[in-house]
Every structure is written in structure tokens, then in C-alpha cells.
């Protein structure tokens with residue numbers, strides 16, 4: 001009898017050790033709340049700090065790595081050559097803290113966006129009728145920054161700030177991709193030139209569970225690129241506030257994060273630090289979003 005229990009006790013102890021290690025590494029089971037207005041599962045991201053952006057050395061190394069990849073197999077597929085200046089807009093690397101907030105675990109879906117359109121009379125997404133891009137469980141795409149902001153307001157939420165989005169993707173240790181340091185094609189819905197999988201276009205949200213960020217957020221890399229709230233300023237990081245940076249006050253361009261299912265620009269866009277400026281009225285077939293909300297429980301005692 002005792003003999004039988006030993007393995008179980010050992011397994012329980014082993015599990016306990018793993019859980020302690022996961023909690024110590026910031027990988028405790030995510031705290032999920034369901035947002036009533038649009039039914040989205042949202043994950044509570046505790047207040048924290050990380051090294052936001054890239055050092056110039058990292059930016060140059062990334063550019064060189066991407067240029068080699070481009071010459072090897074992307075040049076022939078028609079991708080443009082990576083431009084160093086695009087990598088440098090993520091410099092300098094700077095310590096940034098963010099307050100606790102909630103972030104949608106998934107990108108906003110077509111089904112959710114359709115409910116919003118039906119409830120408000122807002123214009124449908126550009127690809128709502130597309131046989132693949134318009135599927136209910138795929139991320140809504142073909143929405144402008146203004147469209148995304150209006151949806152978030154209707155839902156009682158907001159777009160994440162650039163700092164919140166990057167912290168959610170990189171975690172306290174500042175990972176280069178949501179899962180680690182190397183772009184792995186099986187962990188995200190990438191363009192066919194990088195990942196020849198079953199999804200030639202967008203994929204149902206959450207199809208790549210191995211691509212979860214340290215907080216358990218899915219599809220931050222790939223599938224739909226994601227609008228964030230801030231206007232774009234290539235030099236903003238040189239003088240941005242160290243705590244909850246709100247972005248510059250104005251700007252013609254907003255920012256897309258995380259890369260999408262369709263090629264756009266260069267492999268750099270799949271890095272969590274990369275900033276892709278885009279005209280705020282643009283409705284691209286790879287551009288969607290997810291919502292954030294303030295954490296009203298932050299600082300409360302129980």
C-alpha cells in the first residue's frame with residue numbers, strides 16, 4: 001500500500017515544485033474575467049516593469065538577421081528588403097512600468113464585431129463577407145484605427161497603449177517573441193512564406209496555443225496585426241514617461257503590433273518590440289485589434 005502511494009506522493013511533490021517555479025517565473029495560471037458587454041475572456045495583467053523597445057545593438061542585429069532571411073527565401077517571394085530605420089524606431093531600450101490592466105485573451109472576432117455593427121449601425125468590417133477572413137471565429141480584419149476605437153468604446157473598454165501591448169507580449173523579462181527568443185513558425189499564424197501550414201490566411205483565434213505570452217494571451221504574434229491606442233512618433237522612446245506612457249498627443253499615423261497572416265514590410269514585424277506605423281483610416285486585410293480595460297481591482301484589499 002505504502003509502495004503504491006509513493007509514486008503519487010512523489011508526483012504531487014513534483015507538481016508542487018513545478019507550480020512554485022511557474023509562479024516564480026510569472027507563469028501562474030492566468031486570472032480570467034469575462035467582460036459582460038462583448039463576452040470576451042480578459043486576462044488580468046498585474047502591475048510590472050520591463051525593458052521596452054530595443055537597444056541600438058539589438059536593432060542592428062535584428063536587421064542583419066532579417067536581411068539574411070530575406071535574401072535566403074523572401075526576396076524571391078517579393079518581400080521588400082528590411083530597412084534599418086524601421087528597426088531603429090524601437091530604440092532606445094528604456095525601463096517602463098505599467099499599472100495593472102485587463103487585456104482580451106483573444107483578438108476581437110468577426111462574430112463579436114457583427115454584434116456591434118447590428119447594435120450600433122456602424123459600418124461592417126471591410127472583409128465581413130470574405131469566405132475565409134469573414135468567418136465568425138476568425139479575427140475581424142479590415143477595420144481602421146477609428147473603427148477599432150469605436151468598438152472598444154461601445155464595449156466599455158479601450159485599445160491597449162503601446163506599452164501595455166508590449167508588456168503583455170514580452171512579460172517582465174522582455175522576451176523577443178511571446179514564447180521566447182526565436183521566431184518559430186509552429187507557434188503563430190504567419191504568412192505562408194514563413195509558415196506553410198493549413199492556414200493560408202487568417203486562422204480561428206487561439207489556434208496556436210504554443211504561442212501564448214507569459215500572461216497567457218494568445219495570437220499576440222501573427223494572425224491579425226493589432227491596432228494600439230498611441231499615435232506614432234519614431235523618436236518617442238527617447239523622451240517618453242517611464243510610467244504608463246500614454247504616447248504622443250497627436251499624429252497622423254497609429255501603430256500596428258505583432259505581425260499578421262499576410263506579408264507586410266519585413267520579418268521584423270513579428271518581434272514584439274516592433275512598431276509598424278499605419279494611417280489611422282486604413283482598413284487592411286491583416287489589421288484587427290483586441291481591447292484593454294483598466295483594472296478597477298488594482299490596489300484593493302480583500
Ligand SMILES: [Ca+2]
Nearest residue numbers: 219220222224
Ligand atoms: Ca495578432
